[in-house]
Amino acid sequence: MTTTFNTMPPSALRRPFVRRSIIAALATALVLALSGCSLIKLGYGQATPLAFRWLDRYVDFDDAQSLKVRTALDDALAWHRRTQLPDYVQLLARAEAEVAGDATPERMCAWAGEIRGRVEPVLQYLAPTIADVVLTLSPAQLTHIEKRFAETNEEYRDEHLQRNPQRRHKAEVKREVERAEMLYGHLDPAQRDLVAHSVSASPYVAEVAHAERKERQHDVLSLARRLREANTGRDDAIVQVRAYLNGLDHSPREGYRRYAERVRAHHCALASALHNAASAAQRREAAKKLAGYRADFRALMGDAPS
Numbered sequence: 237m238t239t240t241f242n243t244m245p246p247s248a249l250r251r252p253f254v255r256r257s258i259i260a261a262l263a264t265a266l267v268l269a270l271s272g273c274s275l276i277k278l279g280y281g282q283a284t285p286l287a288f289r290w291l292d293r294y295v296d297f298d299d300a301q302s303l304k305v306r307t308a309l310d311d312a313l314a315w316h317r318r319t320q321l322p323d324y325v326q327l328l329a330r331a332e333a334e335v336a337g338d339a340t341p342e343r344m345c346a347w348a349g350e351i352r353g354r355v356e357p358v359l360q361y362l363a364p365t366i367a368d369v370v371l372t373l374s375p376a377q378l379t380h381i382e383k384r385f386a387e388t389n390e391e392y393r394d395e396h397l398q399r400n401p402q403r404r405h406k407a408e409v410k411r412e413v414e415r416a417e418m419l420y421g422h423l424d425p426a427q428r429d430l431v432a433h434s435v436s437a438s439p440y441v442a443e444v445a446h447a448e449r450k451e452r453q454h455d456v457l458s459l460a461r462r463l464r465e466a467n468t469g470r471d472d473a474i475v476q477v478r479a480y481l482n483g484l485d486h487s488p489r490e491g492y493r494r495y496a497e498r499v500r501a502h503h504c505a506l507a508s509a510l511h512n513a514a515s516a517a518q519r520r521e522a523a524k525k526l527a528g529y530r531a532d533f534r535a536l537m538g539d540a541p542s
Contacts, residue, residue, distance in 0.1 A: 322537060327354075392449065455480075
């Protein structure tokens, strides 16, 4: 189970479905910080400093904001370990049981939906702190965020918008193969060809994704400026932040929502086709990795303070 399993813990911790933005970043950075699927326990131990540094590159926090953000990340990590990890263990056990059998696109999409639902509690838990920090952002910090967005857009263009079609196709195939190999181990030539053909037929258009990325950045900056300039009270700010976070997985633009559904369906089809093409040894490798992730989470639960 490839593309979809790349969205489940612990891979979900590396590449969640939500899009990055500063309002969302305080929540998603907690997840993004747990990168490196074989380094879950290390990632958990370093989550606060890693997440803080990632956020600070965007915002350039002052001393008071730094203290609030670090405290919130520590608190959220403790909450996450206490309340979310048991569910992750159960989810991984179900995945481990399923990985030996064949899959369908519908089942892969169902898995993807389950994983997206598990990001939402983290986002909502951090909503009050996100609102508190947004209300204190200075004009200089908003400009800093806008500049950082521009820098990441350049990075995105370099990675996804190569002018040469062959180079672009090769890069996308490489990304898909690497994601699959994180679970199954080395793909054989026929499986790599399957990925390459799927990428060629994909409805994904990097220019469309890039345009939506910039629209989302504009949306979040507009919300942050509106909250500040209107002198919004804390309770109202939290309501607006929660509403924004609720919509992270669904673009406010109907055309893009239709496009995203087509892309998601295609990825589910690739995930099931590649899983069904996996050898018995590859499926055993996948089960072994899932069992290892589950053991790491169980160990973290045991380390959690009572």
